[in-house]
Amino acid sequence: MFGLGWLEIVALVVIALLVFGPEKLPQAASQAGKTLRNLRRMANNARDDLQAGLGPEFSNFDPADLNPKNFVRKHLLGDLEDDWNATSTATAAPAPDYADTSGGLDYGQIPPYDSEAT
Numbered sequence: 521m522f523g524l525g526w527l528e529i530v531a532l533v534v535i536a537l538l539v540f541g542p543e544k545l546p547q548a549a550s551q552a553g554k555t556l557r558n559l560r561r562m563a564n565n566a567r568d569d570l571q572a573g574l575g576p577e578f579s580n581f582d583p584a585d586l587n588p589k590n591f592v593r594k595h596l597l598g599d600l601e602d603d604w605n606a607t608s609t610a611t612a613a614p615a616p617d618y619a620d621t622s623g624g625l626d627y628g629q630i631p632p633y634d635s636e637a638t
Contacts, residue, residue: 524532540548567583574581584590625631 536548537545570583571578571581585594
């Protein structure tokens with residue numbers, strides 16, 4: 521829950537009990553719950569309004585993709601992960617023989633490609 525362990529949750533409950541007191545703690549928790557519910561409702565309404573305003577072309581738009589970390593992961597690293605997964609599941613090609621040093625390449629000849637070197 522929010523990346524908190526049991527020890528942190530217990531510490532927060534004890535601090536809340538000391539700050540609000542046993543009489544007002546249920547009221548404070550109720551008010552915090554209502555506020556959180558209202559914030560979620562406003563965020564969902566804003567997301568729905570944004571998607572409705574963008575039109576059907578952007579039906580698969582996710583506002584979380586605007587986060588730079590998610591953008592890089594999806595658009596830049598996604599291709600690398602796809603390539604990595606495709607090569608790892610494919611059968612391994614035989615290793616190229618680089619022991620042949622007979623004068624190099626002729627004009628227009630493509631050098632050998634080592635997929636593990638990149």
